[in-house]
Amino acid sequence: MPSITVLGAGAMGSALCTPLADAGWDVRLWGTWLDDHLIDACEAGKPHPRTNEPLADGVKLYRVDDLEEALDGADVVVMSVASVGVPKITEMALPGIVKADALWLTSKGFNPDEDGKIQLLPDAIRRIAKEQGCDELPPIVAIAGPVKANECAARKPTATIFGCKDLEVAKKYARLARTENYQIEATDDEVGVEICAxxxxxxxxxxxxxxxxxxxxxxxxxxxxxxTFTQAVREMSKLGVHLGAQPQTAYGLPGVGDLEVTGLSGRNKVYGVRIGRGEKPDEALAEMDRLEQTVEGVPAAGLARKLVDQSASDIRENLPLLAAVVKILNGTEEPIKQVIAKAVLPREP
Ligand SMILES: NC(=O)c1ccc[n+]([C@@H]2O[C@H](COP(=O)([O-])OP(=O)(O)OC[C@H]3O[C@@H](n4cnc5c(N)ncnc54)[C@H](O)[C@@H]3O)[C@@H](O)[C@H]2O)c1
Structure with missing residues (x-):
């Protein structure tokens, strides 16, 4: 039975344990210093506070100080913390990651290096490992697609995608992790998956x-x-292709699929609703923080804009919706409906 250590006991980390346990893996779930209350609830046999679903039977729980034990002998390590925590957790877990056969990644975001150059998360992880003296990491498998953590934890039918530069690796883990209700596509388009996410x-x-x-x-x-939906998909495809992705990735599970599910009910959508109702972006964000609701789209918008300036400036004009979101988050005085409409309604050809 292969063993897998999931880093981050939040909604997604805990939810992923369900298909993995069902697929026969020996699953360990490690919580950061922010997760003690989540581990407490699971240990007490209560539903996980973020998904309202019980942790799958047999999943072993580890607290922040037990990282070494949690990683001992792990065949696969999964990074499942919020994107802001990826650098620190990578450093902390590196000794275990290096010994594993693969590092999976559910975290979604961009990361700036010391010089402010924006990187996709797998590249940021490889850089951080290098800075720690580790030149070679196991293959990274980027996990994306329309996966709401609570539905995954409740064994509702779910489609996801594993992206690895080595397609055979993506396929191997897709075979090993799939269950009747959690089915997995495989792709070698790491860049496309990591742009869409x-x-x-x-x-x-x-x-x-x-x-x-x-x-x-x-x-x-x-x-x-x-x-807006249509323009969003076009922009994900355009930016991805410019940076080396396959055009179809944005039109599949990581792009259209995940945008659909996130636009229905995710934290980013809820934050947008608040703004649309008339709340100021910074006040709405403070309220989301108070509710322990991380809105990853906010830092991602600014970082994406920088990424475009640095690496895709010649297509900047083709990404008006990204510019519109950044403008709104920066607190424009212009009516927000007008800002979005100008970005997404067709103009003269
Ligand atoms: N919730 C979903 O449906 C879903 C689906 C797919 C992918 N994801 C992605 O998975 C990642 C985790 O999401 P989640 O839903 O579990 O979020 P969550 O808020 O429930 O949990 C966040 C996790 O990140 C850790 N964390 C937060 N800030 C940190 C910091 N500064 N340093 C170190 N660790 C920190 C927390 O301890 C916790 O383990 C995110 O990048 C998210 O986009 C979430």
């Missing part, structure tokens, strides 16, 4: 704004929302 969080804020406009005025803005 954070960008759909940015664009889900824009989708939420349309819903918020409806909530605030009582008037549906479905046409605006649909045009």
């Amino acid at each position: 954070p960008m759909k969080n940015v664009y889900a804020i824009a989708l939420g704004i349309s819903d918020g406009l409806e909530e605030g005025t009582g008037i549906p803005h479905h046409n605006l929302k649909a045009a």
